[in-house]
Amino acid sequence: MDRLDNTVRPYAWGSTTAIPALLGTEPTGEPQAELWMGAHPGAPSRLDRGAGPVTLADVIDADPDGELGEAVTGRFGPRLPFLLKLLAADAPLSLQVHPDPAQAESGFADEERRGVPLDAPHRTYKDAHHKPELICALTPFEGLCGFRPAAEAAALLDGLGVDSLKPYADILRAATPASDALREVFTAVLTADPEAMAGTVRAAAEAAGRLAGEPGPHAAALAAYASLARHHPGDPGVIAAMLLHHVQLRPGEALHLGAGVPHAYLRGFGVEIMANSDNVLRCGLTPKHVDVPELLRVTRFEPTAPAVLRPEAVDGEETYETPAEEFRLSRFVRAEGEAPRRLPPGRPQIVLCTAGSALLTAGDGRELPLRPGESAFVPAGEEIQLSGPGTVFRATVAA
Template sequence: MKEIKLFKMKNVIQEYAWGSPDAIPGLLGIDNPEKKPKAELWMGAHGKAPSRIEQGNKEIPLDQYIRENKVAVLGGKLAEKYGNLPFLFKVLAAGSPLSIQVHPNKKQAEKGFARENSLGIAIDAFNRNYKDDNHKPEIICALTEFWAMRGFRPFQDIADRFEALDIPSFRRETAAFRSNLTSEGLETFFNALMSLEGEKKDRFIRELTGAAAGIQGDEYQWVLRLYEKYSDDAAIAAPLYLNLLKLEPGQALYLSAGELHAYLDGLGMELMASSDNVLRGGLTPKYIDREELGNIVNFNGSEPEILQARATDPLTEIYRTPSKEFELARLSLRRGGASYDTASIGSVQILFLTEGSADFTSADGEILHAEKGESLFIPAGAPSWMVEGDALIFRASVPEDGAL
């Protein structure tokens, strides 16, 4: 067995077209002279891009380290239930809007993964929906002002906005929805919009953008901003049928299975179950499976809850969600104040410093210094390290009932 201690992590930065060239480099204190779109910093053991840790005189992938030390790293119950780190921790930097998307629940993922395997669809195929058999609940916590869309607006709200725009080519569909303000009515309305093609789609977009330009309101301005990037996609109307939200730093959103959503702009901490299952519903050149999308999406209209962290002690604030795989917390350290004991929660954890610096001191006096932008991996079986400093730290861990 390898030594069980805490480790500084070396993480992969994913470069996707929607990423910001400045946000993640600024947070990490690194240069990006070519101004590449740095979209996500991945912290975890996902096989697609595992973090690396130093073991002895060499670096090893975190997923390998966990495989070789499952019980010591995860704890006995988590090792038995999951066999690997059950969450993936990210810094997400949206320089432009991400695709509208939805994630399946566990049963849907298992069924869809098995079906596509039986059909012989390659994992990396353009038309592959299910990359694994897991669900993907997630939470996003804003580090800066953060714009997002999440879940359908209340039915009345959607009908009011489309009637205010009075789009001639979509009047019949709008009137039909007005006469049936139900989940079934919304599904019919949404499918009509998703099915627009050719001249009818072009006319809808012209009429939509022309009308939106004459109305005040964030949702109408976002229609126009989306048009600048996706001028031939009817899903630029999404801010009118999805809840448009502006999160302030420290506010968070939880996304469960079936909730249509898109991140639009800003920097945030994202924590999710370790899965890569995504079905897309617009604002993307990638594959859109309309039939399967309709099977997964929740067509209930409601106003979403914005999460605030709840204090559990002078240092710690937790974002409560129903997830069994992960729990996001925020630790506020002040010089001369209380210390954080890494062994206090009994869970495998990843810590990421978004502000300041901190010293990690072991029982035998070893000191590990960490600065803003650095992350640390702490196995469940690691001995206690006391953390002091002046820092804001986000913690990813597994909740107490996660192994049940």
């Protein structure tokens, strides 16, 4: 087991205080959006086994079977298939979807054939992998996820009283099946004349802000849409977001994001785990490239209830079950004096402390204490004991 030295990513939407407060460090005044734990080539964690700091990616490259286990390398190749993060958002992230495995593989191969550079701003597929995700809230967390039923979306748009939204509401009420209606409106919003759409966004945002203060089933969602427009004035993604469910997570609840489901994180602090991929197709709320034809091919337009998860507890380990094979996230909330817990070997693990303290003990007696925000990598062949009063997240491979 090895303590990890992790990189903070300073994206503009990040909180200036949440990650420093957890780590017990002074804020820099700059956004600290994500703390990455894993072997992603963009910011691999570092560790020191006595010969100086090296990246976790280099450690795995030197002995994939020893670090990951033969079952993992046989299924996913010589790479850690997940990335664990602390994510701290003070402003909305882009509205986006992720491809399924077949779409990612074919999309990547197509862009490779056409010679699109990997770092080109118009490149859509960075690799050949899909990107399921899970976010677990450490604080109240707000996001958007999945299409509303068409009739519900029509009622929300109608309630704003904006003339230029009425044609979209009419389509949502009249077209069948609901997936066709959602596709037609989503496409129309993203391909509309930019100047005309900017006016619609302004009017819709003003109405949403005004109505958010009144009692009603959509008050919190309307406040969120008005906030989106303040951060992204005139962006068609604001109207596209109104077709989606507004989700509010309580601490300990999680949201699973599967392929083709449009989503955006809005605000909050949480632990995120995902398949180790960079494939994101953006719908809006971003200055980055929006590939509308590919986006429409990948997006699933069926109304989808948000996949809000509460952990399933077995013998003190609370697990967030998802269909993803690349990762499995669980949590231990341990009391003072609680007996040590064995963390079985066989697959690679990253252990993260988020409250209190934790102590990892190896079979040979080596000990590694963890404070909030600190993490450790445990190779597949190592069995450890977890003790100490605190909250600990365990990331490993499901399959």
